[in-house]
Amino acid sequence: MTDGFLDNAFFRNIYCNLASSGSDRCAGGGPFGDGLLPPGWEWLAFLVTAFVTVFVVVNGALMAVNLYIWGERRLLGRLQGRLGPNRWGPFGLLTPIADLIKVLSKEDIVPAAADRLVYSLAPVLLVVPVLLAFAVIPFGSSTWAANLNVGVLYLIAVLSVESFAPITAAWGSQNRYAMFGGLRAVALLVSYELPLVLSLIGVLMIAGSLSLVDIVNAQDVPFALVQPLGFLVFLIGSVAEIQRAPFDLSEAESELVGGYHTDYSGIRWGLFQAGEFMSTMVSGAIIATVFLSGWRGFDFLPSHAWFFIKFAGVLFVMTWIRATLPRLRIDQITSFAWKGLLPLAAVNLLASAVLSLIWPRPSVGELWAMAAVNVVVAAAAIYVLGQFGPKPGERPRPAVAPALGATGREGAA
Amino acid sequence: MIERSAIIDIVFWAVAALAIAASVMVVTVRDVFKASLFLAGSFVAAAGLYVLLRAEFLAAVQVLIYVGAISILIVFTVMLVRQVSGGNRSGGPFFAIAGGVAAVLVALAISYAAVNSKWSDLDRAAAGDERVAAALTGEYQAQQSPGNPDVDLVKVPIDDPEKARHGVFERTTNQLGTMFIRDYVLAFEIISIVLLAALIGALAIARGARDGGTS
Numbered sequence: 262m263t264d265g266f267l268d269n270a271f272f273r274n275i276y277c278n279l280a281s282s283g284s285d286r287c288a289g290g291g292p293f294g295d296g297l298l299p300p301g302w303e304w305l306a307f308l309v310t311a312f313v314t315v316f317v318v319v320n321g322a323l324m325a326v327n328l329y330i331w332g333e334r335r336l337l338g339r340l341q342g343r344l345g346p347n348r349w350g351p352f353g354l355l356t357p358i359a360d361l362i363k364v365l366s367k368e369d370i371v372p373a374a375a376d377r378l379v380y381s382l383a384p385v386l387l388v389v390p391v392l393l394a395f396a397v398i399p400f401g402s403s404t405w406a407a408n409l410n411v412g413v414l415y416l417i418a419v420l421s422v423e424s425f426a427p428i429t430a431a432w433g434s435q436n437r438y439a440m441f442g443g444l445r446a447v448a449l450l451v452s453y454e455l456p457l458v459l460s461l462i463g464v465l466m467i468a469g470s471l472s473l474v475d476i477v478n479a480q481d482v483p484f485a486l487v488q489p490l491g492f493l494v495f496l497i498g499s500v501a502e503i504q505r506a507p508f509d510l511s512e513a514e515s516e517l518v519g520g521y522h523t524d525y526s527g528i529r530w531g532l533f534q535a536g537e538f539m540s541t542m543v544s545g546a547i548i549a550t551v552f553l554s555g556w557r558g559f560d561f562l563p564s565h566a567w568f569f570i571k572f573a574g575v576l577f578v579m580t581w582i583r584a585t586l587p588r589l590r591i592d593q594i595t596s597f598a599w600k601g602l603l604p605l606a607a608v609n610l611l612a613s614a615v616l617s618l619i620w621p622r623p624s625v626g627e628l629w630a631m632a633a634v635n636v637v638v639a640a641a642a643i644y645v646l647g648q649f650g651p652k653p654g655e656r657p658r659p660a661v662a663p664a665l666g667a668t669g670r671e672g673a674a
Numbered sequence: 675m676i677e678r679s680a681i682i683d684i685v686f687w688a689v690a691a692l693a694i695a696a697s698v699m700v701v702t703v704r705d706v707f708k709a710s711l712f713l714a715g716s717f718v719a720a721a722g723l724y725v726l727l728r729a730e731f732l733a734a735v736q737v738l739i740y741v742g743a744i745s746i747l748i749v750f751t752v753m754l755v756r757q758v759s760g761g762n763r764s765g766g767p768f769f770a771i772a773g774g775v776a777a778v779l780v781a782l783a784i785s786y787a788a789v790n791s792k793w794s795d796l797d798r799a800a801a802g803d804e805r806v807a808a809a810l811t812g813e814y815q816a817q818q819s820p821g822n823p824d825v826d827l828v829k830v831p832i833d834d835p836e837k838a839r840h841g842v843f844e845r846t847t848n849q850l851g852t853m854f855i856r857d858y859v860l861a862f863e864i865i866s867i868v869l870l871a872a873l874i875g876a877l878a879i880a881r882g883a884r885d886g887g888t889s
Contacts, residue, residue, distance in 0.1 A: 304681055379708065411847060414734040421742025425714065428749050432707050440753070447750050454742070471731075471847060 275313055279306035318406045322395045326539045327357035333538070333580050340584035364531035372434060372524050380433030383521075384529045387426035387536035393419045394543045399474055401556050401565035412473040413465065416547060417458055420502070423540065424450040427511060427521040430533075434524040442520025445591055446511035449501060452595050453508075456602035457498035460491040463613030464551055467623060467631070477555035482628040485552040489632075490609040490639040492552045494602050499544040500582060501598070503537065507586040508594060545575040601646065608642040609635075686726050693719035707752050714745035731847045 331346065331354060338345025346353040371380060397412045399405040409415050424447060431443025465471060467487060468479035476484075485492040501508040512520030522533045549555060549571035558567030589597070612635060620627040696716035703709045717740040724733035854862045 307681075376705075376708075379711070382711070409730060411730045411734045414731065414738065418734040418736075418738035418742060421738050421746075422718075424742065424746050425711075425749070428746070428753065429711070432749075432753060444750070444753065447746060451743070451746065451750075 276306050276310045279309055314406050318395050319392050322392055322539060322542070323535070326535050326542060327361065329542055329576065330360075330534075330538050331357050333576070336577070336580050337584055340581065361531070364534075365528055367527040369527040369529065370524075372436065374435040375524065376433045376435065378433075379429055380524075381529070383426050383430035383433055384525070384532035384536065386429055387423060388532050388539070390419045390422045391536055391539040391543055394540075395546075397473055398543070398546045399477060399550060399555055400546075400568055401563070404565065405474065408472055408474045411471045413461060413471045413476070413551070416473075416543075417461070420540070420543070421454060423536075424454075426533075426536070430521040430525070434521070436524055438517045438523045439521045442511045442513075442517050442523070446504060446521060448591065449504065449508060449511065449594055449598075452598035453498045453501040453602070456494050456598060456606040457502060459603070459606035459610055460488075460494035460498065461551065463488045463491045463609050466613050466617045467628075469622070473550055473555075476551055477557060480554035480557060481625045482632060483552065483554040486632045487628055487635060488552070488609065488613065489636050490605055490642060491613070492548075493639070494606045494609065495552065496548060496578075498598075498602060499548060500579060501594070503540045503544055505537075505541065505579065506583040507589050510588055510591055510594065513588060541576065541579060542572075545572050545579065548575045600649075604646060605642055608638065612638045682726065686723075689719050689722040689726065692716075693723065707749065710745060710748045710752055713748065714741050717741045717745060729846055731850060 334356070335345040335347075335353065346356040349355045349359050371377060394416055396406040397409055397415055399408070427446035427450075428443045431439040431446075434440075464476065464484050467484065468476040470476060470479070504511055511517075512522065517523070522530060525533060549568060553571040553575070555571070556564035556568040558564070558570075562570075616631050616634060617623075620631065623631060693716050696712045696719055699712040700709050700716060703712060717736060721733040721736040721741075724730075724736060
């Protein structure tokens with residue numbers, strides 16, 4: 262086994278206090294000197310360390326999501342000219358606790374026609390991948406649960422499993438509204454995953470590593486400046502992947518009641534809610550880490566504070582987008598992904614490949630030079646693409662399958 | 675007293691049991707939707723096996739492509755074809771025999787590969803035998819052969835023992851990338867052409883239906 266996890270001071274403290282002295286992994290020993298367990302019980306120390314880590318990360322994420330839900334509701338209130346939740350506790354801070362008790366004590370209804378197994382599986386499929394994603398996010402200069410050498414790929418892979426949740430929920434409910442919500446959700450998720458992944462490759466080429474820690478260390482200049490086009494595509498793609506407004510047509514309440522979770526109630530609905538907000542948090546953390554140089558900043562604040570500031574900033578922008586933009590139609594959403602974001606991501610990939618051929622291991626000055634070139638490329642690409650898109654007010658003829666459409670082609674078929 | 679390798683063994687048997695159970699469910703469950711969910715589950719278990727083999731890159735790609743993309747498309751297709759929800763029709767004895775023959779052939783192929791792989795070398799490399807590790811991994815270095823003006827990249831065994839020991843498993847991503855664009859570049863390019871052809875084919879089918887072709 263690799264002992265990379267012992268690079269982290271937190272794990273080393275736990276492990277080296279438990280495991281017996283003499284283990285070469287604990288050179289220097291733990292703060293309490295000798296290990297508490299007799300020799301030969303290192304496996305137990307390993308298991309305890311792993312359990313504590315997982316416990317802290319999972320529960321930390323679940324606590325943080327409550328705080329975030331409160332923050333987002335307050336902010337949405339402000340942005341929409343109302344107060345938001347402010348009754349229970351100071352500034353309404355206890356509202357999420359009250360909500361949690363309410364959700365837990367509600368009746369758990371399973372529709373008669375529902376497929377019980379699939380129906381119960383769906384919320385789990387949403388929450389588990391998001392919790393797994395928290396494992397690799399570096400919250401501070403040496404605070405992470407795991408520094409995988411394939412970190413970014415791990416994140417993308419784990420989060421792609423999330424697309425199972427809406428479709429499983431839709432199938433399990435056996436309900437037309439849920440079915441349409443699920444189909445829309447999957448069409449959207451599959452479309453936006455491509456530009457999302459492509460926009461990250463430029464970053465990987467400059468950093469020369471898939472590890473999130475290495476990527477942060479490589480950001481002498483934040484990659485949002487070095488890769489403006491990639492940053493823009495990734496930001497829009499993330500908002501789409503987590504299906505928030507303006508991309509929330511899979512749960513459009515004016516058309517589909519509640520989309521794929523129409524039939525869910527009680528704690529199952531609560532899990533959907535928590536999962537959606539947690540995936541927003543994961544996206545915010547990924548953007549803060551990969552494009553905004555993560556925990557790095559100036560010395561007057563600790564690294565965790567820098568990470569939190571950037572993280573909160575990204576979440577603020579996402580909430581702002583949600584409060585500002587109206588919902589898009591399904592044809593607008595998919596054509597935006599395939600005809601808008603995908604070409605932009607490809608241009609970014611090409612420009613980054615050429616630039617990293619010119620400057621293979623960029624110094625700070627070369628990173629600034631890359632940033633300058635990429636800003637020009639981004640502006641040119643967006644301008645050129647804008648010449649091809651639909652003009653304001655123009656409504657393209659929707660491409661509808663003959664069986665579903667109202668285009669008058671049924672007679673011909 | 676339990677070694678850490680024993681924990682790895684427990685995890686391996688758990689993951690292997692999960693993979694086999696999920697695969698059996700895929701072919702025995704009547705509901706096609708559930709079968710495709712179990713298929714995704716067996717893909718995840720295969721990714722777990724890759725992690726145990728310390729091929730993290732392969733594991734992540736397995737989840738990303740097979741679970742996140744292919745299984746999703748299968749489930750999507752199943753949802754659009756609602757008639758299958760009640761259970762698929764039995765194909766009769768011909769399909770049972772053909773399926774059995776295919777299964778036996780695949781099992782034979784996998785057994786052949788498993789028996790003929792030099793697992794002992796990998797075990798020794800993992801246990802810290804630097805010489806074996808160096809021979810297994812190697813490193814690309816620029817070399818100039820006499821008579822040839824071009825500098826060529828040649829794979830040479832790693833001399834540094836520390837580097838060799840970590841080299842086997844630490845940087846699989848870089849090794850795979852190098853292999854793809856050097857040793858297996860032809861296969862790599864042919865696959866991209868096949869994918870492009872599939873893409874164009876899908877476009878042609880979709881357009882043909884819209885222009886009043888075969889619909």
